[in-house]
Amino acid sequence: MNRFVSKPFRIARDEREHRNQRWDLILRGVDHLGCSYEGRVFLNNRDATADTPLETEFGYAGGYFIFGHGDCYGAPGHCDPPPPRLPYDTTPITQALPEEVHVEISDAVNRLDATDSVTISIVAIVNSVAPGQSADPEDTLKIAGPISIVGYA
Numbered sequence: 001m002n003r004f005v006s007k008p009f010r011i012a013r014d015e016r017e018h019r020n021q022r023w024d025l026i027l028r029g030v031d032h033l034g035c036s037y038e039g040r041v042f043l044n045n046r047d048a049t050a051d052t053p054l055e056t057e058f059g060y061a062g063g064y065f066i067f068g069h070g071d072c073y074g075a076p077g078h079c080d081p082p083p084p085r086l087p088y089d090t091t092p093i094t095q096a097l098p099e100e101v102h103v104e105i106s107d108a109v110n111r112l113d114a115t116d117s118v119t120i121s122i123v124a125i126v127n128s129v130a131p132g133q134s135a136d137p138e139d140t141l142k143i144a145g146p147i148s149i150v151g152y153a
Helices: 104-109
Strands: 003-005 020-028 036-043 060-066 101-104 121-128 147-152
Touching: 020 104, 036 101, 036 104, 060 101, 060 104, 104 121
Parallel strands: none
Antiparallel strands: 003 121, 020 101, 020 147, 036 060, 036 121
């Protein structure tokens, strides 16, 4: 997919009253075995696309970049996450493990109106394609883990 839209969730108003705290969007399980892309993050704009202006009134909150490594060229299972390791195991860990991405979105959270409901939209803008790989942006944005917003006092 080249677009992700979360289900609405709550950020309590009393938590947002501390306007000086930092807010991070945390994406876990971000796959980087495809194209390189920019992930544009929008709050409360379910209809965001690649053409949506990167301005506050359109819900733009920030972005991140993924350096895509192309497809896995090893034998079947080569790029799968390894099983739990024993303490003495010195086998190199595959570099194909999904990443954890943090996006600082403090300004966008502090601009939210009185509503408690927040929707996260992420739009992938493909930057480059590895040799022999499809340029289909529908396969770009892969997030396997949970998504959360964390506030720091």
